[in-house]
Amino acid sequence: RKEVEQDPGPFNVPEGATVAFNCTYSNSASQSFFWYRQDCRKEPKLLMSVYSSGNEDGRFTAQLNRASQYISLLIRDSKLSDSATYLCVVNGRTSGTYKYIFGTGTRLKVLA
Amino acid sequence: EPEVTQTPSHQVTQMGQEVILRCVPISNHLYFYWYRQILGQKVEFLVSFYNNEISEKSEIFDDQFSVERPDGSNFTLKIRSTKLEDSAMYFCASSVTVLSSYEQYFGPGTRLTVT
Numbered sequence: 001r002k003e004v005e006q007d008p009g010p011f012n013v014p015e016g017a018t019v020a021f022n023c024t025y026s027n028s029a030s031q032s033f034f035w036y037r038q039d040c041r042k043e044p045k046l047l048m049s050v051y052s053s054g055n056e057d058g059r060f061t062a063q064l065n066r067a068s069q070y071i072s073l074l075i076r077d078s079k080l081s082d083s084a085t086y087l088c089v090v091n092g093r094t095s096g097t098y099k100y101i102f103g104t105g106t107r108l109k110v111l112a
Numbered sequence: 113e114p115e116v117t118q119t120p121s122h123q124v125t126q127m128g129q130e131v132i133l134r135c136v137p138i139s140n141h142l143y144f145y146w147y148r149q150i151l152g153q154k155v156e157f158l159v160s161f162y163n164n165e166i167s168e169k170s171e172i173f174d175d176q177f178s179v180e181r182p183d184g185s186n187f188t189l190k191i192r193s194t195k196l197e198d199s200a201m202y203f204c205a206s207s208v209t210v211l212s213s214y215e216q217y218f219g220p221g222t223r224l225t226v227t
Contacts (some may be wrong), residue, residue, distance in 0.1 A: 025147070034215065042156060043203055043218040099168060100205075100216060102148070102155040 001026045005092050006103035014111050021106045023088030030092040032061050033064055035073050038085045038105060047073075047086070070109045078110045114138045114205065116219035118204050124225045125194055133189045133202030133222045142214045144187045145205040145216060148172070157202065161187065 005024045013019045037042035048055065050062040050071050061074040062096075071088055088103040117136045125131050137144050143220075146158040160167040161179055169177075178190045182195040191198055201223050 041201070041223075043220050046215050046217065049215065050196070099157045100155075100158060100159070102156040 118219035137206030141206035
């Protein structure tokens, strides 16, 4: 099983639609979780951290289910500018430091 | 807003040559990282660095790779003898602390092309 697994997509949705991405992780000892956004050939940019109680930032809602080891991201009222690859990131301690483990990303295209 | 910077943005080198990729982390950050992303693939951890020494390194980070913090601001990744398969985007990141909940911030990357 992959350490962090995501559906690669692409998800093609019309403007204004609601879209949800899921991500599963294999290491039950993982400590913290993030969603990053990556535009083509650019660096990952932090979208939001994911808290156990779930959290919302404007049109974006993230949820964590530790029992099932999955993380979700919901985007409401999609904008053209939301078109990007969304990276699920798990941060877990191994031998020394916490290191990020990335999923392959889910590609979103918002269509006019 | 403070940001991580990296130079050069693009480096082309011949196989077997040495390259040095440079990064300036965010000024109050203490933990530094290098990641790489081969075109079309996921971002992969290479190495983490704290207090002037490597904290952890991945299997990718073999003897051809080294990192250094030569002064108070720069953080470098050296590839001693580049191979074709080293062609990738290399991202530097930094974080305030190593605690799991603290986010890492990424620089814009250096695209390395080995010919």
